[in-house]
Amino acid sequence: MATILSLDKLLALLSESAGEDESIDYTGDILDMEFEALGYDSLAMFNTVNRVERDYGISVGDDIVANAKTPRLLLAEINERLRAVG
Known part of the structure; x- marks a missing residue:
């Protein structure tokens, strides 16, 4: 069975990459909220994806x-690659 990255794991990685001490407790449906609205800039995004690439052995x-x-969009792209290397 292929590894799948969950929303919770993605948010934890984002928090770590942004240098936050604790994970933010999001409420509601955030799958379609833009990362910028969630408080993550492009540097946090690139750091997060680099970590995913390193930890999971994929390229994004x-x-x-x-x-x-x-x-939602980032998870779809990451999980598509994870399923491909399954």
């Missing part, structure tokens, strides 16, 4: 990071 292009503006 910079263009995908730049275009995946929401957790």
